[in-house]
Structures are given as structure tokens and as C-alpha cells.
Amino acid sequence: MWTFGQQVVNGLVVGMGYSIFAMGLTLIFGMMRVINMAHGEFFMMGAMLIFTMTAVLHVPFFLALIFAAAIVALFSVIFDRIAVQPLLNTQPLNVMISSMAISVIMVNLATIVWNTDTRIIPTPFSGQYTFAGVTISQTALVLSLIGIVALVALWFFIEKTATGRIMRAVAQDETGAALIGINVRAIYSITIAVSGALAAIAGGIIGPIWSAFPTMGENILLKGFAVIIVAGMGSARGAVLVGLGLGVSEALFGQYVSTAYTSAFAFSLLVLMCLIRPQGIFKNA
């Protein structure tokens, strides 16, 4: 029973990271119909920046997380201006390929800056809490809380702020929004910046658990796609629930079947869902 509960807790923490990561992916897709293949590298960049700030510059963890999110958001805007917006009115495949090229460049640059070593992100949290026989470390608890705060902040931003309302308007009807004077280009940049910040926060949640390395974005990008496809492209609520579900089911698969094939399990679920319900669980056909 201890292991079951423990694996569920492990899965929820990692699943929170998956959810936030997938939220960023689905936000860009929902707003701009863009499949951002560099999203995994934004995640990696966030984790590596947090590593550098905490382990090398000794910046407090929370401050490092905020700085990393801001830096990645800024970088995302640059990415948007050079690799996304110039290609928006061409074939959708062009943007995908261009973001893929940026992702390769980012991995190479990260290898030059940080080399290929696996880095441990230090956190100031230590100790554990035990509930009903299940141990949850302070690190896992705090990282989960960060995830919840990020999701609530995102909901508040999209639903309750003027910018969020404009973003929703652009998502519904880009031409109409432009006709009433909304700067669609700027809204796209804001969307990508928010998406980049979410990826960096996901890096700040998963990085301290898994550790950080330049190619860490590859695996999570595929899982992020699995989450949004299973949830239904553009479904934010679905992305959160499926992300958490994926984290937990991976952990339980590792416990009761094999730890070596958890990724294969995740992608088998994806294939199965595509066959059974191609529009996703949370989308109507």
C-alpha cells in the first residue's frame, strides 16, 4: 500500500509538470494553430537557467524560477518574431519545421554553454511529511504548489484580465479582432511569451525531480503532445487532467510492470486514444 500511495504522489508531482508544459503547447495551438516543436527546449532552457542561478549564482530558488520564466518568455517573443510570425501566412508545416530548426539550435547552444552533463537543481526544501503512510517530500509538495499557483494564475489571466479577454477574442475570430483594432501580432507575441513562461515553470517543477540536461526537452515534448492529443487539441482543462493522469499511470506502470518502458507505455496510450477517440477525451467530435 505504501508503494502504491507513494507512486501516486510521485506521479501527481510529475503530472503537474506535464500539465503545465502541455498548457503552454495547447495555448499556442489554440490561439495560433501553431505546433511549436521548440517548446521542449523552452522547458530545458528554464531548467538550465534555474540550475545556473541556484547552483552557480546562489540565487534563491523562487527568485530563480521567476527570473527563468521571465527570460524564457522574452526569448519566446524573439523566437516568435524570427521563426513564427514571418511564416504564419504560409503552409502550417513551415512554422513547424522552423520551430524544429530552432529547437536543434537551442540544444546545440545549450550543449556548448552547459555541456551534456546531467545537473542537479538544488532546492532549499528538505524533510518529509507523512500522510496515511505515504511520504511526501517538502520538495515535491512545494513544486506541486508552484504548479497549482501557476495554473490558477493562468486561469485568472485568461479569464479575468483585459488582455486575457482580447486573447480569447483573437482565438475566436482573428479577422474580426483585427477589424475592431486589436493588434493581433502583439497578442500572438503575448501568447507565445506566456507559453514560454509556462514551459520554464514546468522545467522548474520537473528539473529538481529529474535533474537537468540539454536534451531533456525531447522526451517531454512528445509527452506534451500525447497529453494534448489525448485531452483534445486546445482543451486547457483536459490538458491539466490528462497531464496528471499520465504522470500517475506512468508511475504505477513503473511500479507494477517495468520501470524501463514507461515512455513506451505513455505512447501506447496515445496510439490507442488516437484509434478510439481521435478528437480527444475533452473535445466533441
Added chain:
Amino acid sequence: MNTQITRRKFATLATSTLALPYLSRAAFAAGDAIKIGMIAPTEGQALKDGREYTKGLETAIQHVNETGGILGGRPVEMVFASQGTTGETARSAALKLAQREGVHALVGPHWADTAPAGLSVAQRYNLPFAPDQGGMWLYDQGYPGTLGLSCNARARTMPQLRWLEEKGIESVVMLMVDIDYNRDVEKLVRERWERADSPVKLLDIIYYPWGSTQLDTELTKAVGQSPDFIWAEEWSAQVAASMLKKLNDLNYSGEVSVTADLTQDDVDNMPTELTEGVYSKMDWAPDASVPANAAFLDLWTAKYGEGAQPWRSAEVIYAQSVFLMRAMDLAGTEGNGRPDGLEAISKAMRELEWVAPTGDAVVLSDRGLGILPRTPLVQVRGGKIEIDKYLDMTPNDWLAELPDDWAKL
């Protein structure tokens, strides 16, 4: 001016061109300095090993030069080339050192994936070849110039199996990164501990993919089985650090051993409570209480500063390099790329009486693998890596092929 190429001119030019590499090699060989080629990784995760290998050879050369050189006072010098990441790049590096630099021996390329490329060049140029961790296949090639003093999978695993049995450990979970080396370790462990009369119960062997450090699931699974001992074969100090942190989070109270990647620098970067009591079975480790080792440590400190600690990779290469140079001295030749020179060095390597920094006399087997009588087991105590004990080794620990009744050995 007559610019026509006559047959005579062409023949002269062609002959000169073809002879150039041999002439330059002969010119180098006749020089005073004896050149040892170091081929080591210079990028990525392997950079740390590359630096340690280089420092090991540099220290060995300094030691030999300061004690009068070899072959009548001739100095020794290192020539470096990067081994890259593939067999092809390693081969290019070895060829460059053999052809253009005229080295008299190759130390590297290292490890089972690139060492074959180095061996082929060493064979072609009749050079002694002393890489770290060349894999058991290296010693099966029958090349007389092969020299290796580091432990292979069997030589690492067998003493640890016996140690855990003697320690009274009753249950073990193994946590291993999925690499070929660990499959060899698994075979050895299963065959010994899955016997009905085994004093140790092997609860589980948990693998995780290389490059993935998603250890939460694996460690929870391991700790959930309440083992007395978790034997990790992670081959990455960073993963070891991550693992120790998670084990602490999970309130694991048993004992742990990690692979020989853990260095004092790594331990210094981790909170003391995470590393306290952790074991690691090294094949080489600094030990100031052994006079031969203290001399090596003094040399190291003088060269790299107070507080600098040599890692196992540095010590292995230091030992192999000094051993090789002493053998050249005993043979009375640096080989010069000649079969008879190589044969003389090979013979001398087997006759040489030399005490390694561990304080033990090294005996070289017919196949070129050094047989060490014991290897250090280290434990972290108070934030310092200290020798816990030396584990005795038998000649059988060094075998490549297992005899039918090996499990009883």
C-alpha cells in the same frame, strides 16, 4: 623554364612522398624524448574523465622525469589528441599520433566503444597500448602490447558480492542504468545470489534508461521492498546525487553503494546528510596511509595544489603510465615501432617488479591485464571519501570467460 615532368622527376617525387611518413617517424624515433600519446575525450559528459586521464599521464611523466627519466636519462613527453565520440574519430586521433607525431606508446582511446580503433593502430605501428576500461575483449586479442590495470565488470562485481555476504546483508535491490556493462553485472549477481543456498536474497534488479534520471518511480519501487542494501550501478555522479537525495526524501534507512564515479568534489557539492555512509567500490582510490599512495598524493598536491584530489581515472592512468615507462626502461628500448622492440617491452612488462600506488605489487597476466590482489572500498564519512577497507581479489575475479563452476569460486 622547363616545367615538363619527366619520368625520373615523377619517380623521385613519388618515392619521396611515399617515404616521407617513414622518414619523419624515423627522425622522431631517433630523437631524445620518448613520446607517450594520450588520446582522451574532450567533450560532453566524458570531458571530466578526459581531464583526469590527462592529468594522470602528466603526473606520471613528471614523476619519471624528476627521478631521472628512463633509458639512460632520456626525458618523456606527452602528445595529446582528442578521441572524439566515435570509433572513427578515435582512430584518426591514434593515426595522427602514430604517423605524424611518432609516439612510442598509446594511452587511449579509452572504453570499449573506442578502444578497438586504438588497438588497430597500435597493432599496425607495434606500439604498447594502455587504455582505461577497454572491455574484456581487449585481453582476448592476444596483442603483446596490451596493458590494463583497471577492473573489468567481473573484477568489480565479484569482490562486492563477497563483501556483502560477509557483511551479513540479507536482502539487496539493484538499481542499474541500462548499459551492456550492467547486463554483465546482472549475470554475475543472478548466478551467485539466485542459488538456493545463497545467504543474500536478491529482491529485484531495476533498470532505467541511460540519460533518463526520472528516478522517483524506480527508487520508490526499490525502497518499497525494504532492502538492507541498495546496490546502484548508475555510472554518473550527477545521477548518484539525484538518487541519494530521493532516497533521503523516501526515508530509506538501509545502506547504499554507488559506482566509482563519485568524487570528493561531488560529495562536497551535496549536503552531508545525503552522502553520509554511502559506499563505493573503487579500483583505485587515494589512500595516504599507504606509503606508495602517499608519494603519489604528494606529487599530485604539488602539481595541482593543496586540497586537489585525484579521481580513480587519474590514478589508473598514472599507474599504467608509470608501469609502462618502467617496463620500457627494463627492456632497454622505447620500441621504436619495431616488432622486436614491442616484444622486448611486452616481456619486460611481465617481468617488472613494481609496486602500484595501492601499495601492492602488480602482476601482469599473459593477456596484458594487471592482476591486483585487492581493491579499495570507500565510504563517505563526515563529508569525506575515506577508505573503508580493501577487498581481497582472486585471480578468478579477473577472468573473462566463466568456468562452469565459477559460482563456487
